[in-house]
Amino acid sequence: MKLSRRAEDYLRIIYEIRKEKGRVRIKDIASALEVRPPTVTEMVDKLRRKGLLIYEKRGRISLTEEGEKLARNVKDRHMAIVKLLEIAGVPGEVAKRDAHKIEHIVSIETIECIKNFVRKMEV
Amino acid sequence: MKLSRRAEDYLRIIYEIRKEKGRVRIKDIASALEVRPPTVTEMVDKLRRKGLLIYEKRGRISLTEEGEKLARNVKDRHMAIVKLLEIAGVPGEVAKRDAHKIEHIVSIETIECIKNFVRKMEV
DNA sequence: AGTTTAAGTTAGGATACCCTAATTAGGTAA
DNA sequence: TTACCTAATTAGGGTATCCTAACTTAAACT
Numbered sequence: 001m002k003l004s005r006r007a008e009d010y011l012r013i014i015y016e017i018r019k020e021k022g023r024v025r026i027k028d029i030a031s032a033l034e035v036r037p038p039t040v041t042e043m044v045d046k047l048r049r050k051g052l053l054i055y056e057k058r059g060r061i062s063l064t065e066e067g068e069k070l071a072r073n074v075k076d077r078h079m080a081i082v083k084l085l086e087i088a089g090v091p092g093e094v095a096k097r098d099a100h101k102i103e104h105i106v107s108i109e110t111i112e113c114i115k116n117f118v119r120k121m122e123v
Numbered sequence: 124m125k126l127s128r129r130a131e132d133y134l135r136i137i138y139e140i141r142k143e144k145g146r147v148r149i150k151d152i153a154s155a156l157e158v159r160p161p162t163v164t165e166m167v168d169k170l171r172r173k174g175l176l177i178y179e180k181r182g183r184i185s186l187t188e189e190g191e192k193l194a195r196n197v198k199d200r201h202m203a204i205v206k207l208l209e210i211a212g213v214p215g216e217v218a219k220r221d222a223h224k225i226e227h228i229v230s231i232e233t234i235e236c237i238k239n240f241v242r243k244m245e246v
Numbered sequence: 247a248g249t250t251t252a253a254g255t256t257a258g259g260a261t262a263c264c265c266t267a268a269t270t271a272g273g274t275a276a
Numbered sequence: 277t278t279a280c281c282t283a284a285t286t287a288g289g290g291t292a293t294c295c296t297a298a299c300t301t302a303a304a305c306t
Contacts, residue, residue: 004262025284057271089239090232161296181254
């Protein structure tokens with residue numbers, strides 16, 4: 001499933017809010033991504049139609065198995081990138097911020113290399 | 124001057140074509156960026172209005188001083204990222220490809236750190 | 247010069263994301 | 277229960293980037 005960067009952001013944020021707060025609300029997603037609620041409603045509906053989450057109007061939002069898998073994958077990429085940037089001397093906060101942007105665009109190949117590299121450096 | 128990622132791509136490509144071929148044509152930009160000529164015409168006009176390049180319909184394209192400065196800056200970021208990825212074991216071609224995507228989105232702060240890191244590793 | 251071809255432009259649309267303003271639904275408090 | 281408040285939705289737009297089809301211009305060939 002090929003998703004837009006933005007769709008990935010929404011999935012990841014939903015996944016994170018779910019872990020933190022249990023219940024995921026439209027307005028939480030909106031504030032986390034710094035967009036307005038109608039924008040979220042729209043994207044949530046799009047993700048729902050793709051079968052990545054379950055949602056009924058004004059109800060609860062939960063990721064489907066596939067949605068969660070994708071969200072985890074985004075997070076996984078994120079962690080690898082943060083570590084690489086930290087190894088390069090980028091301060092933690094900055095690394096996290098930039099990693100959120102990079103995580104959507106790097107190839108699987110690159111991510112795998114980075115993961116290996118990070119693993120080696122950690123030992 | 125705050126440019127979109129895409130605008131930066133166009134600037135960089137124009138700069139590169141100029142170095143390689145001397146003359147920059149709409150269709151060269153189009154094929155380099157994998158878009159259609161009308162799309163290029165449109166963006167070139169936008170960059171012209173911003174004072175980043177000089178162009179008259181069906182004439183030659185050349186970057187202004189400011190446009191070239193920006194293009195160089197993009198390239199500079201690019202090189203630093205390629206090197207970092209290569210240090211992480213990413214094969215050259217893949218590194219280049221991904222760097223083109225990353226170069227637009229990382230912060231100046233991160234780029235500076237990466238440059239330092241790369242410099243250290245090279246010695 | 248006259249014709250053909252390639253390059254570039256114009257016109258008209260599509261899509262992805264985002265917004266504000268106004269409306270509706272759901273839950274809470276009096 | 278009624279009134280109210282907040283969350284969410286709908287309606288109607290906007291911008292950036294891209295496209296195809298049709299037209300124009302300029303260059304190249306005969």
